[in-house]
Amino acid sequence: MAEQHNEGEIVRDWQVPPRPSDTPLSGKYVRLERLSADRHAADLYRANSADRDGLIWKYLPYGPYSSVSGYHHWVREVESHADPHFMAMIDPETGHAGGVMSLMRIAPELGSIEVGHINIAPVMQRTQAVSEAIFLLMKWVFEAGYRRFEWKCDAANLRSRRSAERFGFSFEGVFRQHLISKGRNRDTAWFACIDKDWPALKEAYGAWLSPANFNAEGRQLESLADLTRLVRVSNDPLG
Numbered sequence: 001m002a003e004q005h006n007e008g009e010i011v012r013d014w015q016v017p018p019r020p021s022d023t024p025l026s027g028k029y030v031r032l033e034r035l036s037a038d039r040h041a042a043d044l045y046r047a048n049s050a051d052r053d054g055l056i057w058k059y060l061p062y063g064p065y066s067s068v069s070g071y072h073h074w075v076r077e078v079e080s081h082a083d084p085h086f087m088a089m090i091d092p093e094t095g096h097a098g099g100v101m102s103l104m105r106i107a108p109e110l111g112s113i114e115v116g117h118i119n120i121a122p123v124m125q126r127t128q129a130v131s132e133a134i135f136l137l138m139k140w141v142f143e144a145g146y147r148r149f150e151w152k153c154d155a156a157n158l159r160s161r162r163s164a165e166r167f168g169f170s171f172e173g174v175f176r177q178h179l180i181s182k183g184r185n186r187d188t189a190w191f192a193c194i195d196k197d198w199p200a201l202k203e204a205y206g207a208w209l210s211p212a213n214f215n216a217e218g219r220q221l222e223s224l225a226d227l228t229r230l231v232r233v234s235n236d237p238l239g
Contacts, residue, residue: 016108017145020085025136026092028209030129032136035086035100037075043097044088045071047121056119059154061181063119082106084117089124089133098124101133103141111147118160128209131224134167135205142198149194155187162239164191168201168228171236189236200231 024033045068048056057063065071078086084104088097099120106113115137120130141149151169153160165171169191178188193201204227207213213221 014111014147015145017111019082019106019108020103020140025087025140027132027136029092029127029132030136031090031092032087032101032133033090035075035079035088037072037079040088040097041072041075042068044075044100044121047096047098047123048119050122056121059157059160059181060117060119086117089120089129091124091129096123098129099133101137103137105150108146111145112150113141113146113148114150114152116152128214131167131205132209135209138168138193138198138201138205142195147195148192151191152188153191154181155189157189158238161189161191161236164189165232165236165239166223166225166228168197168204168231169193170197170232170234171239172234191236193231197231197233201228204228204231 022034024031026032045065048064048071051057051064054064062074063071065074075086078084083106084102085106086100086102089099089101090097100117101115101119102117104114104116115134124130138149149169151164151167153164155161155174161171170193172190172192175188175190177185179186204224208220208222208224208227215221
């Protein structure tokens, strides 16, 4: 019997997308703007200080910081980086920063980009702002013309793995001994969504973010995980 070789589909009319810009991304619950030491460092340090046990730093390759000057110095070092492209998460009502995330491993020529360096202070944890921030990034990524949006995390970070799936990223496997972080081995769990997933994910986020999906106490009526479940092509066995 002749051996069959399946070739990849021809990609037609695709153009290399732009790199991220400094233009803010605004939603109802959050605004993403370019991270700045002068504008955001003190605010973020105060918000991060509510995390008494340092859990928000556990899986990041840096931090925690024992002083506002130390954190300010870190922000000063990374604020002008083209990759990662760091952004502060701003509460539109108060104007205060409550988290950081970035677009990174930016490869326009491959149509691939990743979200990472996610660090959410307690004040923004488990709020609509976090999910909307991911939606705003995802919307920009696919409307800019990227084909693939990635999420990678320490395989031991079960919370991040569950978040990836909740946000609509499909599990793609674990890279063993991928990195050494803070002196420890890191196996890395890979997730991604692609441009073909975007129309259904956009609809799922739209339904979840709708005011009709929250009761008077602000509790969700339908979970984002349920809305994105049918879009994901594979599931994390540990999720």
